[in-house]
Amino acid sequence: MIKDLLRFIEIDNDTVQRGGEIWQLLEPRADTIVHAFYVRMRNFKIGSEMTDPVIGRLKIKQKQHWASLFGSKFDDEYANSVRRVGIQHRDINLDPMWYVAGYMTLKIAFAEALANTALPPIVNRRPILTPYRRPMLTPLSDGFWR
Numbered sequence: 001m002i003k004d005l006l007r008f009i010e011i012d013n014d015t016v017q018r019g020g021e022i023w024q025l026l027e028p029r030a031d032t033i034v035h036a037f038y039v040r041m042r043n044f045k046i047g048s049e050m051t052d053p054v055i056g057r058l059k060i061k062q063k064q065h066w067a068s069l070f071g072s073k074f075d076d077e078y079a080n081s082v083r084r085v086g087i088q089h090r091d092i093n094l095d096p097m098w099y100v101a102g103y104m105t106l107k108i109a110f111a112e113a114l115a116n117t118a119l120p121p122i123v124n125r126r127p128i129l130t131p132y133r134r135p136m137l138t139p140l141s142d143g144f145w146r
Ligand code: HEM
Pocket: 041, 046, 047, 048, 054, 057, 058, 061, 062, 065, 081, 084, 085, 088, 089, 092, 094, 098, 099, 100, 101, 102, 103, 104, 106
């Protein structure tokens, strides 16, 4: 199933390798992006029991999630980690609508950060942006908890 998905969204070995390069550009901005995400979630009162200790824990896991996404080889480790994310959200009864909307918020923030980095001239951007499709599409595979 995941192999079909990867082929469908045209993720090949080169794309996977370049994911690491993207993460090097994004990593310095990730703490700010993740912090803003949880501030927003609190403002909108999404999720119950989102206490300081829970959010503190989640900020670390959230950042690890994006690091592993860009560094992913779509192996068993990746599958297990997205399964865990799905199970935890199911257990807290999170409406998938909020998961997908939350994911979109994060993706946009990362895309904006990428656009604001010192990228090579526009003609060279495609190889950098192609791997970005991966996190763009992952809610399809990890947003619907199975
Ligand atoms: C938008 C509404 C969301 C709410 C209310 C929410 C809430 C939570 C809660 C309460 C947990 C369990 C925390 C714990 O007790 O350790 C959790 C786990 C987690 N969430 Fe979310 N979440 C949301 C969206 C997202 C999104 C969009 C992502 C994107 C990747 C995400 C990534 C994670 C990760 C990585 C974990 C930890 C899984 C693990 O332990 O391996 N969450 N979330």
